[in-house]
Amino acid sequence: MRILAILDRIETATYTLETAGELAARLGHPPIRVLHPELQDDPDYQTPDEGMPSPEEEKRFAQEVSAKADALRDIFQKWKAGLIDQQATEWIEIAGDIRKTVAREAMNADMTVLSRPRSSDPEAVSQAFSGALYDAGATVIVASLQHHETVGAHPVIAWHPSSALERAMAAAQPFLERASHVSIVIGEDRANEVAEPPIAEELRQKGVTVAIDRFVIASSDVGEEIRQHALKAGGDLLVMGAYSRPHFIEWLFGGPTQDILSHATLPILTHH
Known part of the structure; x- marks a missing residue:
């Protein structure tokens, strides 16, 4: 490593x-x-x-x-x-x-x-x-742009199935398996329409406590909603897949909408 x-x-x-x-x-x-x-x-x-x-x-x-x-x-x-x-x-x-x-x-x-x-x-x-x-x-x-007592003790997965998220979760595996608690945040168009991610049961089998946090998407600013749920869960590392280059860079550099990366809150583990 x-x-x-x-x-x-x-x-x-x-x-x-x-x-x-x-x-x-x-x-x-x-x-x-x-x-x-x-x-x-x-x-x-x-x-x-x-x-x-x-x-x-x-x-x-x-x-x-x-x-x-x-x-x-x-x-x-x-x-x-x-x-x-x-x-x-x-x-x-x-x-x-x-x-x-x-x-x-x-x-x-x-x-x-x-x-x-x-x-x-x-x-x-x-x-x-x-x-x-x-x-x-x-x-x-x-x-992030602020001090954190821990990083990776309580990872939060922003669930949006993609190859980029799969790579991010693979890289985060050492943190996920060592964590005392993992939260998975799922934004849905309708309540309970997304099946529980397989990684949830995989982590439970390894003795990790897993919480599923679902919310119905209420605005176009899904990133901000994910950020709020991750903070409410007490997470200290947000695991997410990187979007296509133009959109992701726009997020990072303060595009027209606020999002999870335009706030100095959680460190983020990501992969393209």
């Missing part, structure tokens, strides 16, 4: 590291590789039409990149100092194409932890997310 944590924003780095640490603790302390993907070229000058940066602008860009790396490295060191002795960690910085760098690293990890993108984030943040989820086809943990 290998966990990769992506640090690309100073203000969210602590939550990303805390989530990675909680996951590792629940999985028997596998090594955590912490990556800071650095911009190699100034994003303000990516095409010939944008011209060339002046020496002063090149210096400013280099200073900004260096200062950000220093700040993130300091956050990592402080977090590392609070870990137990048996938790192995590694810090790396790689400059270059953000999306390709993250995809390459995520392919060699079992789980990749990133913080939740926000609509105000630079393009590099969405590139990192797309590199992990779509290019690498990795299991992605979207860390």
